[in-house]
Every structure is written in structure tokens, then in C-alpha cells.
Amino acid sequence: MLRYIYLFLMLFVISGVFAQNGKLDSLQKLIATIPDDTAKVNAINQMVLTYREQNNFEALILANKAIGIAEKLNYPKGLATALEHLGWINYHKGSYSEAFELSEKALKIFEELQDQIGISGSLINMAAISYEQGKFDDAINKFKRAYEISSIYGEVYTMVRSLNNISFSYLALKELDSAKWYAEEAI
Numbered sequence: 001m002l003r004y005i006y007l008f009l010m011l012f013v014i015s016g017v018f019a020q021n022g023k024l025d026s027l028q029k030l031i032a033t034i035p036d037d038t039a040k041v042n043a044i045n046q047m048v049l050t051y052r053e054q055n056n057f058e059a060l061i062l063a064n065k066a067i068g069i070a071e072k073l074n075y076p077k078g079l080a081t082a083l084e085h086l087g088w089i090n091y092h093k094g095s096y097s098e099a100f101e102l103s104e105k106a107l108k109i110f111e112e113l114q115d116q117i118g119i120s121g122s123l124i125n126m127a128a129i130s131y132e133q134g135k136f137d138d139a140i141n142k143f144k145r146a147y148e149i150s151s152i153y154g155e156v157y158t159m160v161r162s163l164n165n166i167s168f169s170y171l172a173l174k175e176l177d178s179a180k181w182y183a184e185e186a187i
Helices: 002-033 038-051 056-073 076-093 096-113 116-132 136-152 156-172 176-186
Strands: none
Touching: 002 038, 038 056, 038 076, 056 076, 076 096, 076 116, 096 116, 116 136, 116 156, 136 156, 156 176
């Protein structure tokens, strides 16, 4: 059973990487030609989303660039998105307290904007940190909340990501029936 869960997760991540690579060239060209405006912040945030799973160094540079432009423009959605990405990058670096702080800042902005998709992304970051700290029940609650939000808005990627992580959390608790159920739901 564990083999199938790991296989699914590997295929899920790999398929996302190949789908995202085609966007990089277009986004790089767009960013080089447009002025510092909200469209540029959005394009940079799209690049960060792609790079954050492949190249943390490049993603870090781009996320900070997006933050700088978003702050200059007073563009809260762009700022929150960049903070959420930066939280994930710091999570990957193992800087859990900084990752949590950044994700929490993003969450507050997304809540003020009533941006449910942004809220779910920030919750996933915070849940992943809880998971790494062995707070599996807290992780499950946050992943479930992210799943509920994303399912209302039809955000399939976030739905599957949440279900996978719920499965991993139950696996860590050695609750194999629940882990299997959530893995199957994700598939």
C-alpha cells in the first residue's frame, strides 16, 4: 500500500513539473518587456510557482522581486501570493519558523481580501510545517480546511495536494485505513 501512495505522489509531482516548464519561456519574455505593474507581479508569481519546486535559489530571487514591486504598488494580492511562495521556499530550506511567519502574513492578507484560494495555499504551507514538527492532528485539520475551500472553488490541484497530505499525515499517525482512504480519494 505504501508503495502505491509513494508512486502516486511521484507521478503527481513529475506531471506538474513538465506541464509548468512550457510557461517559463513565455513568462520570462513577458517580465522583461512590461513595466512594474500588477501584471508583472502576477507573471513573476507564476514563475515563482514553477521554480519553487525546481530551483529554490531562482524562486527566492523572484519572490523577493515580486514582494518589492507589490509593496511599491500597494498590491495586496500580489504581495500575499509572493509571501505564500516565499513561505513555501523557506519550508523547503528547513527554516520552519520563518516559513510559518511568512505563510501567516500571507494568510492574514488573503483573509482581508476574502481570497479563498490564497487562504487554502497558505493553510497548506502552515499544515506542512505542522507535519514536520510532528503536530499531525493540526496538520490534518489545516489540510482538511484547505481541501474544503479548494473543493468549493473547483481547484483540483489544491484538492489533490490536500488529500495527499492528509494521507501522509494519517500514515505518520499509523492510521493506515484513513491514509489509504485519502490516498485513493486523491487518485
